Amino acid sequence: MEPFYRGTAVVTGPKTERRGAALPIVLPANPHSTTPTGLTAAQPLHRLASPSWPLQHMFTSFVDAGGDPEIHGYLHTPAAGAEAIVVLTHGAGANCQSKLLVGMAEALAAIGFIVLRFDLPFRRARPYGPPFPATAARDRDGLRRAAMIMRKQTKGRVVLGGHSYGGRQASMLAADQPQVADGLLLLSYPLHPPRKPEQLRTAHFPKLTTPAFFVHGTRDPFGSSSEMQAALNLIPGRHAMMEIEGAGHELLPKKSAGELLSGVAAGFKTFLNL
Secondary structure (H helix, E strand, O other): OOOOOOOOOOEOOOHHHOOOOOOOEEEEOOOOOOOOOOOOOOOOOOOOOOOOOOOOOOEEEEEEOOOOOOEEEEEEOOOOOOOEEEEEEOOOOOOOOOHHHHHHHHHHHHOOEEEEEEOOHHHHHOOOOOOOHHHHHHHHHHHHHHHHHHHOOOOOEEEEEEEOHHHHHHHHHHHHOHHHOOEEEEEOOOOOOOOOOOOOOOOOHHHOOOOEEEEEEOOOOOOOHHHHHHHHOOOOOOEEEEEEEOOOOOOOOOOOHHHHHHHHHHHHHHHOOO
8 A cells, every 4th residue: 555645755664764754644624624634546535435524434342451550431333344443542631432532433433443442540540630740650551451351352463542641541552562552543642731842841752662643733732733743753763754734732623633533543554554
């Protein structure tokens, strides 16, 4: 499958092998526009069966209490054979029932992914409120265990992903233990706290060799597009960023969220060369 990234946009290896910086693919938040900039005519946008949202793909409750931390969430399965498994989790102020996570899981399942969306241990311990810094390691333990459980279910690739805090923890785990995941799907990576650009959360980036696909809104207060591009230059592994015009940290527009997320899913599938 030919990539839809233009020119030398896709970073394919370590810094010594790069042909160019990761090029943002701009996905308009305009509900009447469905084609990301950079898609070629040969790579049409994968569409969901129904453009309405929320969607109604099948998913089942998932619980694994056979270890610590326990894993509680929901499993989305595609109608046909699975391409890969995505373990997906939430941000600091949400849970796995968030609108973004449900929609993203459904969009991925619609084009052939099995998706486990689950609650991080901090959310299982407290139904409301942000995580404490002291519990971050346990949240990474939850991600590690969820990936291990799903890897036993397939001979294919296992991807870790998450929104904001969840994505950050997934990337930190992958930087420390690259064998845990074969790819990363990072939605609204929280580059720094709002209005505090000096507090960058990039200390682990120079160790990140797992292929990473970032999805970033142009109005995200946790990092501007230029700040994100500069930060991504620290990553030695293959990576790309899809930029969603006009989107904030939550990414979703008020209308046509399903179309937007199907575009994200399609872009990620192409990035993985599936």
